[in-house]
Amino acid sequence: MTSARDARQAIVPELDARHRHLAAFVLFVAPNFLALALFSYWPLVRNVYLSFTYWDMIAPSPVWIGASNWIDVFTSKPFWRISGNTLTFTVVSVGVTMALALAAALLLNQKLLGRDLVRAVLFAPAILPGSAVALVWTFLLAPNYGFVSQLAAPLGLPSIRWLTDPAWAMPAVLLVVIWRRVGYDAVIFIAGLQGISKELYEAARVDGANAWQRFRHVTLPGLAPVSFFLLVTAILASFQSFDVIRVMTSGGPVIATTTLIYQVYQEAFVAFNAGRAAVYATILFLLMLSLTAIQVRLVERRVTYE
Amino acid sequence: MTRHTRRGAISLSAAITAGAALAACGGEATGGSGAPAASSAPVKIVYWGAFGGNLGKTQEEVVKQFNDVQKNVVVEHQFQGSYADAANKLTAAMQAKQAPELVVLSDVWWYKFYLNKALQPLDDLIKSEKVDAKDYVDSLFNEYVQGGKSYALPFARSTPLFYYNKDIWKKAGLPDRAPKTWDEFTKDFVPKLKSVIDSKQFVFAHPSSASYIAWVFQGVIWQFGGAFSDKDFKIQIGEPKGVQAGEFYRSSIKDGWAQASKDVDADFRGGVTVALIGSTGGLVGHEQAADGKFGVGTGFLPEGPAGFGCPTGGAGVSMVAGLSKEKQSAAFQFLNFSTNPRTQAFWSQQTGYMPVRKSTIDSKEMLDFLKLKPNFKTALDQLPRTKFQDSARVFIPNGDEIIGKGLERITVQQEAPSVVWKDITEILTKEAEPVLKLRKALGG
Numbered sequence: 169m170t171s172a173r174d175a176r177q178a179i180v181p182e183l184d185a186r187h188r189h190l191a192a193f194v195l196f197v198a199p200n201f202l203a204l205a206l207f208s209y210w211p212l213v214r215n216v217y218l219s220f221t222y223w224d225m226i227a228p229s230p231v232w233i234g235a236s237n238w239i240d241v242f243t244s245k246p247f248w249r250i251s252g253n254t255l256t257f258t259v260v261s262v263g264v265t266m267a268l269a270l271a272a273a274l275l276l277n278q279k280l281l282g283r284d285l286v287r288a289v290l291f292a293p294a295i296l297p298g299s300a301v302a303l304v305w306t307f308l309l310a311p312n313y314g315f316v317s318q319l320a321a322p323l324g325l326p327s328i329r330w331l332t333d334p335a336w337a338m339p340a341v342l343l344v345v346i347w348r349r350v351g352y353d354a355v356i357f358i359a360g361l362q363g364i365s366k367e368l369y370e371a372a373r374v375d376g377a378n379a380w381q382r383f384r385h386v387t388l389p390g391l392a393p394v395s396f397f398l399l400v401t402a403i404l405a406s407f408q409s410f411d412v413i414r415v416m417t418s419g420g421p422v423i424a425t426t427t428l429i430y431q432v433y434q435e436a437f438v439a440f441n442a443g444r445a446a447v448y449a450t451i452l453f454l455l456m457l458s459l460t461a462i463q464v465r466l467v468e469r470r471v472t473y474e
Numbered sequence: 475m476t477r478h479t480r481r482g483a484i485s486l487s488a489a490i491t492a493g494a495a496l497a498a499c500g501g502e503a504t505g506g507s508g509a510p511a512a513s514s515a516p517v518k519i520v521y522w523g524a525f526g527g528n529l530g531k532t533q534e535e536v537v538k539q540f541n542d543v544q545k546n547v548v549v550e551h552q553f554q555g556s557y558a559d560a561a562n563k564l565t566a567a568m569q570a571k572q573a574p575e576l577v578v579l580s581d582v583w584w585y586k587f588y589l590n591k592a593l594q595p596l597d598d599l600i601k602s603e604k605v606d607a608k609d610y611v612d613s614l615f616n617e618y619v620q621g622g623k624s625y626a627l628p629f630a631r632s633t634p635l636f637y638y639n640k641d642i643w644k645k646a647g648l649p650d651r652a653p654k655t656w657d658e659f660t661k662d663f664v665p666k667l668k669s670v671i672d673s674k675q676f677v678f679a680h681p682s683s684a685s686y687i688a689w690v691f692q693g694v695i696w697q698f699g700g701a702f703s704d705k706d707f708k709i710q711i712g713e714p715k716g717v718q719a720g721e722f723y724r725s726s727i728k729d730g731w732a733q734a735s736k737d738v739d740a741d742f743r744g745g746v747t748v749a750l751i752g753s754t755g756g757l758v759g760h761e762q763a764a765d766g767k768f769g770v771g772t773g774f775l776p777e778g779p780a781g782f783g784c785p786t787g788g789a790g791v792s793m794v795a796g797l798s799k800e801k802q803s804a805a806f807q808f809l810n811f812s813t814n815p816r817t818q819a820f821w822s823q824q825t826g827y828m829p830v831r832k833s834t835i836d837s838k839e840m841l842d843f844l845k846l847k848p849n850f851k852t853a854l855d856q857l858p859r860t861k862f863q864d865s866a867r868v869f870i871p872n873g874d875e876i877i878g879k880g881l882e883r884i885t886v887q888q889e890a891p892s893v894v895w896k897d898i899t900e901i902l903t904k905e906a907e908p909v910l911k912l913r914k915a916l917g918g
Contacts, residue, residue, distance in 0.1 A: 222908060227590050312674035313746065420879075439872035
């Protein structure tokens with residue numbers, strides 16, 4: 169009996185401590201969790217529900233119609249074009265931006281005259297509002313009398329109808345999106361470059377590695393963590409890229425620059441079809457979720473944080 | 475939006491300390507508490523407008539005039555952006571139970587709210603306020619009548635108009651008038667115009683789908699003897715006459731006399747395009763922008779193989795349903811003021827929108843004004859020949875954009891109209907289903 173009581177007395181404070189830890193945990197997590205639950209998780213659940221309804225957002229409540237929104241979307245011609253646009257937009261904007269940013273970072277990591285000024289200029293577009301940037305570029309790209317076309321004219325280049333030609337609208341939008349993001353990526357790359365130990369380069373040099381070999385075997389692996397960070401955030405940002413498209417092309421001509429996120433807006437706030445918008449939003453969510461999962465599993469394993 | 479935050483701030487701070495509330499709201503709150511009876515305080519009405527720039531200034535002026543001439547009602551005008559923005563925000567505001575009392579709704583938006591019983595029928599108010607409903611231009615007034623009841627009063631009503639650059643016309647040796655027919659335009663005017671403009675200019679401009687190309691094309695399809703649909707939503711756009719009208723638009727690009735434009739108004743004002751079909755609501759803006767640079771000419775829309783065709787357009791003002799009797803009557807006073815003959819004379823002269831009152835059109839003031847403004851006379855003369863638009867564009871959700879995207883396929887993508895209209899017919903037919911259901915439920 170006494171031993172049992174002793175044992176219990178020994179356990180109780182331990183349990184108390186564990187309870188207290190739990191209480192503290194709940195206390196710390198609750199505000200964030202509640203905010204996330206209210207503004208992220210609940211809308212996600214509600215969104216999935218809405219995708220099975222017809223709702224023009226004016227009627228008091230949505231009407232359940234089963235899977236017909238989903239069938240509509242997957243059997244519609246625009247869906248595949250829009251998916252293709254999204255793929256093009258993401259691959260090109262992320263790929264080209266990161267490649268240019270890396271090149272700029274390598275250059276701006278050298279001791280060059282006016283380096284700080286160039287860095288600041290390069291970074292500036294990242295802090296400007298997207299809609300303002302897009303508006304200015306709309307004027308720059310205006311056919312015939314726009315700045316870009318006046319630059320091109322003396323070179324004998326034809327005036328391109330950037331925003332009204334279906335073949336050129338996507339490149340125009342990409343140009344602006346890349347221009348806007350490249351400085352941000354470059355700054356992160358520069359930080360990454362400065363984090364690589366000088367000794368590694370010296371050791372490589374002693375071993376007789378040439379410039380390309382030093383880049384390939386020291387710089388690139390050393391940049392892996394920041395590259396991974398940039399890749400994940402850039403892909404997610406590209407899926408959410410809306411402002412530039414809205415201002416420059418409104419998703420047109422026809423649907424040449426309509427991406428998944430733009431289609432969500434189009435269905436919800438132009439066509440007032442909340443159900444179909446919810447289908448596109450759910451597709452977008454699942455796509456982003458699975459891409460992030462793949463990235464975390466495949467890429468992170470190969471990235472060493474030293 | 476300031477209204478919501480202020481209201482929130484008042485109730486919140488009042489709950490904490492009355493003193494803080496008074497301090498936060500300043501004179502407004504103290505003035506209210508000092509008034510002997512609630513009825514003597516003016517009723518506040520929030521009015522959502524959709525006019526910016528020159529139009530916005532004139533709209534502000536109308537509101538100011540109303541607030542100055544009487545003491546019972548105070549109207550707060552809140553600019554919401556484009557017609558689509560205003561409609562969009564209204565849906566959100568209705569869900570949040572924060573809707574304004576009055577709102578500007580364009581031709582393609584009001585019906586959607588009517589179908590959901592979100593708009594107040596105005597007939598009792600028209601009667602009790604003794605408004606002369608017969609003085610409204612019949613066609614404009616009747617567009618908002620459903621099941622014998624009025625759901626808006628016409629306010630900023632417009633029609634398409636043919637605009638041309640007089641200086642270029644002169645240079646090309648053309649008579650100082652718009653082409654009478656499309657045939658005359660393409661065979662006679664276009665070659666002459668092409669010979670005097672440079673490689674950066676073009677003769678005619680098509681707006682994008684987001685800038686209502688389908689509204690302009692509504693007139694064109696009628697000129698070719700076709701229609702988007704009948705009034706019971708049977709889609710007719712793919713019938714031979716509709717295809718023929720589509721072919722005409724396709725050839726306008728192929729033959730090199732028209733271009734798709736990001737901003738037709740800016741192109742016309744900048745001399746990039748020398749002709750366009752645009753809203754009468756843009757008349758004053760065009761004249762001001764072109765002042766000193768070139769002369770602005772106007773004319774009726776050119777006739778097609780089937781003759782003349784021109785739709786009405788623009789916006790009316792609706793009252794949101796579910797208001798108290800006091801608010802209804804207060805809101806209606808402003809609605810009445812905005813559309814009374816005097817205000818309409820002021821509004822239309824300042825903007826180019828059509829006066830919606832017969833007595834305005836016949837007034838001496840207007841006749842004097844028309845002598846000075848021949849372009850405005852063109853618009854007014856064309857008005858009696860305009861028609862209410864086909865259901866497919868104005869009553870099917872997103873109908874305008876669906877047809878507009880089809881027109882972009884035909885123009886910038888040079889696709890065959892017969893193929894495009896077949897797709898569009900399918901989409902429109904499908905999108906009309908929920909409307910037909912709601913309409914049936916309302917007994918229409």
